[in-house]
Amino acid sequence: MMTLSRWKVILVTLAALLGVLFSLPNMLPSNVRDQLPAFMPKKTLNLGLDLQGGSYLLYSVNTEALRTERLTNLVEDVRSTLRENEIAFTDLAVVGDAISVRITDPGQVSDAANFLRRTVGAPLAGAAGGRDVAVSTGADQRLRVAFVPAAFEAETARAVEQSIEIIRRRIDQMGTKEPDIARQGKDRIVIQAAGESDPDRLKNVIGQTAKLTFQMVDDTTTPEDIQAGRVPPGSEILQSTDGFAPSYIVKKRSVVTGEMLTNAQPGFDQQTGHAIVQFRFNGVGARRFGDVTRQNIGKRFAIILDKKIISAPVIQSAISGGSGQITGNFTEQSANDLAVLLRAGALPAPLKVEEQRTVGAELGADAVKAGAVSAIVGLGLTVVFMLAIYGFLFGGISLIALAVNAVMIVGLMSLTQATLTLPGIAGLILTLAVAVDANVLIYERMRDELRSGRSLIASMDSGFSRAMGTIMDANMTHILSAAIMFQFGSGPVRGFAWTLFIGVLTTVFSAVLVTQVLLAWWFRTARPKTLPIA
Amino acid sequence: MNFWPLIKVLPVRTHFRFVRLARLAAVISILAVIGSLALSLLPFKPPCGGLECGIDFKGGTVMEISTAPKAVDLGKLRAALDTMGIGDVQVQAFGAPSSAMVRFQTPAGTDLNANVQKVQAKITETLGPVRFAGTSAISAKVSTELFTTGLLGLGGAILLMLIYIWFRFELQFGLGAVAALFHDVFLTFGLIAILRIEFDLKAVAAILTIIGYSMNDTVVVFDRFRENLRKYKRMPLGEVIDMSINEMLTRTIITSMTAVLALIALAVFGGPSLYGLSIIMLFGIVIGTYSSIYIAAPVILLWGVKRVDEEAEPLKPANVRR
Numbered sequence: 001m002m003t004l005s006r007w008k009v010i011l012v013t014l015a016a017l018l019g020v021l022f023s024l025p026n027m028l029p030s031n032v033r034d035q036l037p038a039f040m041p042k043k044t045l046n047l048g049l050d051l052q053g054g055s056y057l058l059y060s061v062n063t064e065a066l067r068t069e070r071l072t073n074l075v076e077d078v079r080s081t082l083r084e085n086e087i088a089f090t091d092l093a094v095v096g097d098a099i100s101v102r103i104t105d106p107g108q109v110s111d112a113a114n115f116l117r118r119t120v121g122a123p124l125a126g127a128a129g130g131r132d133v134a135v136s137t138g139a140d141q142r143l144r145v146a147f148v149p150a151a152f153e154a155e156t157a158r159a160v161e162q163s164i165e166i167i168r169r170r171i172d173q174m175g176t177k178e179p180d181i182a183r184q185g186k187d188r189i190v191i192q193a194a195g196e197s198d199p200d201r202l203k204n205v206i207g208q209t210a211k212l213t214f215q216m217v218d219d220t221t222t223p224e225d226i227q228a229g230r231v232p233p234g235s236e237i238l239q240s241t242d243g244f245a246p247s248y249i250v251k252k253r254s255v256v257t258g259e260m261l262t263n264a265q266p267g268f269d270q271q272t273g274h275a276i277v278q279f280r281f282n283g284v285g286a287r288r289f290g291d292v293t294r295q296n297i298g299k300r301f302a303i304i305l306d307k308k309i310i311s312a313p314v315i316q317s318a319i320s321g322g323s324g325q326i327t328g329n330f331t332e333q334s335a336n337d338l339a340v341l342l343r344a345g346a347l348p349a350p351l352k353v354e355e356q357r358t359v360g361a362e363l364g365a366d367a368v369k370a371g372a373v374s375a376i377v378g379l380g381l382t383v384v385f386m387l388a389i390y391g392f393l394f395g396g397i398s399l400i401a402l403a404v405n406a407v408m409i410v411g412l413m414s415l416t417q418a419t420l421t422l423p424g425i426a427g428l429i430l431t432l433a434v435a436v437d438a439n440v441l442i443y444e445r446m447r448d449e450l451r452s453g454r455s456l457i458a459s460m461d462s463g464f465s466r467a468m469g470t471i472m473d474a475n476m477t478h479i480l481s482a483a484i485m486f487q488f489g490s491g492p493v494r495g496f497a498w499t500l501f502i503g504v505l506t507t508v509f510s511a512v513l514v515t516q517v518l519l520a521w522w523f524r525t526a527r528p529k530t531l532p533i534a
Numbered sequence: 535m536n537f538w539p540l541i542k543v544l545p546v547r548t549h550f551r552f553v554r555l556a557r558l559a560a561v562i563s564i565l566a567v568i569g570s571l572a573l574s575l576l577p578f579k580p581p582c583g584g585l586e587c588g589i590d591f592k593g594g595t596v597m598e599i600s601t602a603p604k605a606v607d608l609g610k611l612r613a614a615l616d617t618m619g620i621g622d623v624q625v626q627a628f629g630a631p632s633s634a635m636v637r638f639q640t641p642a643g644t645d646l647n648a649n650v651q652k653v654q655a656k657i658t659e660t661l662g663p664v665r666f667a668g669t670s671a672i673s674a675k676v677s678t679e680l681f682t683t684g685l686l687g688l689g690g691a692i693l694l695m696l697i698y699i700w701f702r703f704e705l706q707f708g709l710g711a712v713a714a715l716f717h718d719v720f721l722t723f724g725l726i727a728i729l730r731i732e733f734d735l736k737a738v739a740a741i742l743t744i745i746g747y748s749m750n751d752t753v754v755v756f757d758r759f760r761e762n763l764r765k766y767k768r769m770p771l772g773e774v775i776d777m778s779i780n781e782m783l784t785r786t787i788i789t790s791m792t793a794v795l796a797l798i799a800l801a802v803f804g805g806p807s808l809y810g811l812s813i814i815m816l817f818g819i820v821i822g823t824y825s826s827i828y829i830a831a832p833v834i835l836l837w838g839v840k841r842v843d844e845e846a847e848p849l850k851p852a853n854v855r856r
Contacts, residue, residue: 050807058676060675199669200651203647207647352645352646352673353645353646353647353671353673354646354672354673354675354676355670355671355672355673355676356646356647356650356669356670356671357668357669357670357671358666358668358669358670359667359668360665360666360667360668362665362667363598363667363668366805367805367807370803370804370805370808371804371808373803374799374800374802374803374804374808377799377802377803378795378796378797378798378799378800379796381795381796381798381799382792382795382796385791385792385795386792387539388538388539388540389539389540389541389788390539390541391538391539391541394539395539422807422808423736423739423808423811425808426800426804426808426811426812426815427743429796429799429800430743430793430796430797430800430815432796433792433793433795433796433797434747434789434792434793434796436788436789436792437750437785437789437792440785440788440789441754441785443541444782444784444785447541447546448781451546451547469757470753470754470757470758473702473753473754473757474750474753474754474757475750476698476702476753477695477698477745477746477747477749477750477753478746478747478750480691480694480695480698480746480749481691481695481742481743481745481746481749482746483694484687484690484691484694484742485687485691485739485742487687487690488683488684488686488687488690493735493736493738493739496739496743497739500743500746532539533539533541533542534542
């Protein structure tokens with residue numbers, strides 16, 4: 001062990017140099033870093049959201065709403081199919097997870113079932129084939145129409161994918177720093193945006209379903225009807241944010257919907273200078289919008305976003321060009337955001353915030369500062385302590401090993417771009433402080449061996465090799481607890497685990513190999529007769 | 535006499551009779567464990583029992599607000615938030631007088647985000663310009679999941695340690711190590727309960743780290759113990775244990791000291807969000823050192839251990855008192 005083998009020296013030197021090389025970018029100011037030649041690594045430590053500020057948002061796709069919507073559509077499908085085939089029916093309604101309908105003529109029950117089987121629902125994807133609804137006949141001339149279980153699962157998966165796509169489009173157009181959007185589990189979406197200065201705006205843009213509809217205002221009603229809550233059948237009361245009235249009664253049927261939009265841009269009204277959103281319809285939308293405006297000149301229609309009226313203008317003339325503008329109660333930014341939402345399209349189902357963590361950049365900077373100060377003090381204390389206990393030579397050797405360890409950890413963390421969190425800094429400090437344990441084990445073993453009467457070289461040799469087993473066993477326990485944390489933890493805790501894990505690897509390397517090379521080198525050059533620590 | 539390096543001054547070999555105090559230590563430890571369990575479980579209020587439950591595990595919102603350079607009028611803020619009808623709102627000073635921490639639950643059936651925005655609006659209305667330095671909000675669904683995975687993590691870690699020790703040593707060693715581990719974990723829970731440290735994901739991470747370090751210490755002592763068992767085949771078990779612990783004592787103290795020094799630095803300079811974490815780990819290091827001497831080794835003494843040429847040697851009075 002105390003022979004200085006060449007490959008060990010090379011390995012240690014190489015590891016130390018690589019550690020310095022990869023941790024170097026962290027020490028340099030960014031303008032110097034940018035001028036480094038291409039072969040030099042430029043990645044710095046990847047600071048977690050708690051250190052650099054940012055937002056972590058966890059959304060779940062509201063599958064219940066998705067299910068309700070699909071069932072509602074299915075009712076309409078069943079109704080129109082039965083009508084087209086001239087089958088009389090009653091009691092058409094959603095019952096639990098399915099639709100129930102009673103066929104009036106007992107002779108038509110099986111016909112009705114066959115028609116429904118052929119036309120309702122959609123073909124199932126995949127090799128199994130078939131349709132995504134099942135039709136069964138029950139007692140009392142009743143038919144039960146239900147989605148097969150696989151249909152909802154596929155629907156959920158599709159909705160999550162689609163939501164991610166739409167969110168990405170929305171955020172991309174906001175022009176903020178590239179966020180990280182990922183699916184989690186079956187029906188969840190995680191969004192991490194570093195340094196987002198306005199988390200509320202981000203939430204606003206992501207959280208809205210952005211379902212846009214144009215509906216006619218019900219002009220048979222008076223403001224007193226709204227206050228009394230008297231709503232004619234086929235109409236509904238909706239809240240308004242247009243700044244003129246708190247709510248309106250509108251017809252339930254939508255004239256045109258957001259899906260028919262081809263473009264939306266923010267702009268300014270040339271007469272008033274107010275922020276507006278300009279939009280353009282596709283062919284179908286333009287034709288329908290033209291027809292409706294022609295037939296309803298002088299009446300009000302409402303532009304509705306997610307069940308809230310954003311504008312309810314009076315139709316002045318037929319709008320046939322397929323383009324128009326929304327003059328709502330906008331600021332420049334909210335007009336811009338609405339345009340973004342309309343361009344990106346509506347989410348297939350509402351999203352619900354399950355978890356949100358936002359950290360201001362200032363708080364993050366404070367955390368970095370606190371982490372740095374405690375690292376300096378903590379490691380400084382370790383240095384003083386080790387020198388006091390083992391003296392300059394052996395204490396010094398353990399500290400050189402510690403320094404190599406530190407640059408290797410920083411280098412590896414920068415290289416792998418592992419996220420460094422605030423608890424991670426704590427883990428790092430503790431790892432480094434306890435890294436000297438390996439040196440202590442080696443030194444104490446050497447003293448033991450010397451005391452049992454061996455020669456200096458023999459006790460150094462066997463002290464070293466015997467301490468090895470203990471060091472491996474002892475560090476294995478850290479690896480195991482880090483692995484568990486990584487498996488079960490989330491966010492900051494994972495960062496902590498990863499830091500611990502990298503720390504254990506570099507500790508074993510540096511404490512064992514670096515210490516060994518240094519001790520062997522000392523032994524060869526100084527030719528000692530006694531152990532300075534015994 | 536030269537006082538430096540200190541290692542030369544420290545006694546070369548101590549001869550403490552640790553095992554002799556094992557019974558007393560066992561009684562104290564058992565009482566402490568029972569006390570800790572009572573403190574952390576009672577009153578039995580799900581999910582965290584007697585512990586100060588963080589929002590990670592019970593859901594709700596925590597906000598850190600700052601009105602710098604103005605000081606936060608805590609009383610006024612509290613009064614304003616209490617009128618909102620969102621249940622119990624806690625307003626606490628947090629670090630500097632211009633900072634405060636606001637905690638509240640999300641009333642059932644309301645939207646998490648809408649609730650947060652409502653409270654933020656109210657705070658701004660009450661205090662004037664406010665900076666929301668950090669906000670964490672977690673739904674009941676997610677917090678339940680985090681709690682379950684947190685507990686699974688703790689259980690998994692302990693199981694994994696048992697398997698590792700069993701695989702690496704033998705079953706009796708594993709039992710001793712796990713007894714020490716449970717001891718450390720329970721006492722740490724007791725500390726968290728007494729100091730009202732928030733029990734959240736960070737606390738679980740701290741406990742998992744303690745599990746790692748406690749095992750580390752135990753493994754080092756066991757390693758020497760196993761070696762001495764082979765070396766001194768006729769020596770009574772109690773003496774072998776004492777000898778092994780004494781031989782490793784210098785190392786145990788030095789390593790614990792470096793860890794303690796670093797953790798004190800963290801607790802003092804690491805700011806409020808690392809304080810709980812460092813206190814838990816500090817306690818864990820100390821208790822872990824104690825338990826590897828007084829819990830792990832005596833359990834082996836109690837169970838006996840199979841030595842190379844002979845049968846397992848159970849506890850005999852002769853082994854303890856000598």
